[in-house]
Amino acid sequence: MVPSPGWSWSDVDVAVPGPAGRLPGVAMAGFRQRIAGSVDIAMVAHPAITVLFDLTGDIVCDARGRRRRGSFVAGLLPGEVRTGGRRGECLQVRLTPVVAAAVLGASAELTGTVASLDEVWGRDAERVEERLRAAKTWDARFAIAAEAIGRRLESRPVDAEVAQAWRRTLAARGAVRVDGLAGEVGWSRQRLWSRFRAQLGVTPKRAAGLVRFDHAAHLLAAGHTAASVAARSGYADQSHLHREVKAITGTTPTAVATAPWLAIDEVAWPAPSRGRVSG
Structure with a gap:
């Protein structure tokens, strides 16, 4: 690694x-x-x-x-x-x-x-x-x-409701509930789940988990402890953070904190492109 x-x-x-x-x-x-x-x-x-x-x-x-x-x-x-x-x-x-x-x-x-x-x-x-x-x-x-x-860019646009749900997930850094997203876009939970997965390839819940992980990974890389990162990123506790990081990366929060790819993120990918970009 x-x-x-x-x-x-x-x-x-x-x-x-x-x-x-x-x-x-x-x-x-x-x-x-x-x-x-x-x-x-x-x-x-x-x-x-x-x-x-x-x-x-x-x-x-x-x-x-x-x-x-x-x-x-x-x-x-x-x-x-x-x-x-x-x-x-x-x-x-x-x-x-x-x-x-x-x-x-x-x-x-x-x-x-x-x-x-x-x-x-x-x-x-x-x-x-x-x-x-x-x-x-x-x-x-x-x-x-x-x-x-x-x-x-305009050849295969996704549903406006799906795009809105994705933007809300990014803006909230993954701290969203599917029921809440569905209510915001005026769809049923089942319809949002189905259309989101069909067009973006992941369920709304999985997307939220990946966005939350990204926020946590950058906090870890910045030197914050796993316990504080768990609290700031919406995980139930440090064990929950560990399980999610393991599921996504196959490694531990400690290893993620020193991942070489993250070392240059602030230069190559300024913060707006990581969590607050439109689209």
Whole structure:
């Protein structure tokens, strides 16, 4: 669960788009490794669909023992996902499930899986990759990605009620009840449960658990004790936090607190993109 010996995030350049280049429900960051050497990073579960564009042809993804090279898409709760390479340069895009359903048309099908980009994006994937690799600056790459995403954004919109329920879950950091969400959107509990799962790939309760975990993980990474994190994140007690973290990551709160991927989150993914983004 750690990078290769002698490697640290200080060996990586990180680029993020300016405010003008951002789309609602979309967060982007570019990563460039400064020095040669093998990197092996375990990604932490996040309440978003992750699209990783491999810009050097050197990225290897290992999910549940299945290795694949090149650009990939990781759905919600895909289990342990490790990425690595020797001179990696990549553009990582996080799409909220609502946006992913519209852009990829595959939010539900992606839950618990990792797929190659062309499997999900379709025939246009290769052309987008070529344009990204040919671009000379990160700003140009962000613009290309935003354009490609924007063209597909309205093709498969989800129900307005489902989108509203997701936004409320994010805003409340997972501290919501399904009955309350259903009442807010004017649906029955059964209808919200069914439509939410069909369009976003998880039940409202599971989505709330993942959003709550994300909040807790960042508190752990910031140095807060497990007991205080449990209290601040809405868990019944420290044991409840431990069980939930184990179920989502397969590891402990202590291990999550030192996860390398979280060490750079404040730089690559400012707080608004983690819990208060629209979409």
